Amino acid sequence: EPEVTQTPSHQVTQMGQEVILRCVPISNHLYFYWYRQILGQKVEFLVSFYNNEISEKSEIFDDQFSVERPDGSNFTLKIRSTKLEDSAMYFCASRGRHSGANVLTFGAGSRLTVL
Amino acid sequence: GEDVEQSLFLSVREGDSSVINCTYTDSSSTYLYWYKQEPGAGLQLLTYIFSNMDMKQDQRLTVLLNKKDKHLSLRIADTQTGDSAIYFCAERTDTGRRALTFGSGTRLQVQP
Numbered sequence: 251e252p253e254v255t256q257t258p259s260h261q262v263t264q265m266g267q268e269v270i271l272r273c274v275p276i277s278n279h280l281y282f283y284w285y286r287q288i289l290g291q292k293v294e295f296l297v298s299f300y301n302n303e304i305s306e307k308s309e310i311f312d313d314q315f316s317v318e319r320p321d322g323s324n325f326t327l328k329i330r331s332t333k334l335e336d337s338a339m340y341f342c343a344s345r346g347r348h349s350g351a352n353v354l355t356f357g358a359g360s361r362l363t364v365l
Numbered sequence: 366g367e368d369v370e371q372s373l374f375l376s377v378r379e380g381d382s383s384v385i386n387c388t389y390t391d392s393s394s395t396y397l398y399w400y401k402q403e404p405g406a407g408l409q410l411l412t413y414i415f416s417n418m419d420m421k422q423d424q425r426l427t428v429l430l431n432k433k434d435k436h437l438s439l440r441i442a443d444t445q446t447g448d449s450a451i452y453f454c455a456e457r458t459d460t461g462r463r464a465l466t467f468g469s470g471t472r473l474q475v476q477p
Contacts (some may be wrong), residue, residue, distance in 0.1 A: 254407070283464065292369075293408070293453060293467035306464055341407060351396050351415065352457060354465065356408040 252276040254357035256342050262363045266331050271360045273325045273342030281345040282325045283354060284317065286310070286338040293341065299325065332364045367391040371454055371468035378476050383441040385471045387454030390435065394456040397430060399439045402451045402470065411439070411452075441473075449475045 255274040263269050275282050284296040297307040299317055316328045325344075329336055339361050343354040368390045377383045389397070395416050400408040414421045414428045414437070421428045427440040441448055451470040457463065 256407075285465075285467075290469075292469045293455075295464040295466070298464055308464075343408075351398075351413050352463075353398075353410055353413065355410070356400075358405065358407040 252355070254342055254344055254355050256340075256357035256360045258360055259358065260361045260363070262365065263332055265334060265364055269329045269332055269336075269362060271327045271329075271340050271342075271362070273327070273344075273357055274323055275325055275342065275344030276346070276355055277323070279344035279346045279355075281305075281347075282317075282319070283343040283345075284327045285341045285343065285356075287341065287359075288335075288338045296327070296340075329362075332362070334364050337362055337364045367394075367456065367458070367466040369454055369456055369466050369468035371452075371471045373469065374472050374474070376474045376476060377444050379444060379446055381444055383439075383444045383448070383473055383475075385439045385441075385452050385454075385473065387437040387439075387468055388435055389437065389454070389456045389466075391456060391458055391466070392432075392435065393458045394435075395459045396457045397428075397437050398455040398457070398465065399426075399428065400453040400455060400467075402453065404450075408453060444473075444475050446475045446477055449473055 282299040287293045297311045314330045339359045343356045398413040399411045425442045429438045453470045454468040455465040
């Protein structure tokens, strides 16, 4: 079964450093998403991406965050200058154009720890 | 804004039924979903229900939707130890934000 692949599975970084989280969505999917889950809290929407541009973003997705689809297969989330409160599990998801009920397929997540 | 609430923890014995409950606030929710997260894994879609339905059954899973009370439940019949995981309720509307809104997740522990 096709799956969404995320790397790294765990990254530890120092506060203020830049971090790039990578995702390989399912190959024929057209809609891409990033969500995050701070430990013990809800899974929160960050951003959605379609046709090479952001289609929706949440209040969390401020100027420190950016997304890119550099080569037609990877979908990346960059955090420019990490803060302690960015420590979370980050989930990538993708969806096909004709996905019934708009079902998202999620990756296993990338755990980010900011020290 | 939209909000989805779930209880945090449920413990059942193997073979019993589990019922995981969820409430939501957005009356324009179009689809409601149940996702399962096993340790170290991503969010796996279990089932979903369209808002004009009140029940959906899929093998051991039964989803009940009470739209008036904005209450969604997931019943797992004959719960197995392999069902131990975190279960997330999520909703989506076709107006305004189209992204999924998730609850905090309910940790289901199945005792042998």
